[in-house]
Amino acid sequence: MKLKKGDLVKVILGKDKGKQAKIEKILPKNGKVLVTGVNQYKRHLKARAQGQSSEIVTITKPLSSQNVALICPHCKVQTRIGFKIEKNDKIRVCRKCDKKI
Numbered sequence: 001m002k003l004k005k006g007d008l009v010k011v012i013l014g015k016d017k018g019k020q021a022k023i024e025k026i027l028p029k030n031g032k033v034l035v036t037g038v039n040q041y042k043r044h045l046k047a048r049a050q051g052q053s054s055e056i057v058t059i060t061k062p063l064s065s066q067n068v069a070l071i072c073p074h075c076k077v078q079t080r081i082g083f084k085i086e087k088n089d090k091i092r093v094c095r096k097c098d099k100k101i
């Protein structure tokens with residue numbers, strides 16, 4: 001998984017295509033990411049007990065990491081992530097401006 005929590009991404013596929021938001025959570029096991037305010041669905045919760053009112057809740061579903069592209073914090077454009085080894089550390093770099101992400 002190349003993406004990290006807190007990364008600013010742009011949705012490139014799906015119903016929220018074009019939206020930009022931050023990654024809230026990474027789900028590496030299934031290659032998905034949870035992006036704030038993206039891929040939201042409304043779910044109607046029926047009252048389970050008498051006297052309880054039913055309500056509509058908004059849930060955010062994770063989406064495939066393939067459906068989002070990173071926005072470079074330096075050059076502010078949609079980019080791809082590259083890797084470099086610096087002082088024995090693997091660092092992420094922007095393929096466009098070559099700066100560390």
Ligand SMILES: [Zn+2]
Binds near residue numbers: 097
């Ligand atoms: Zn860049």
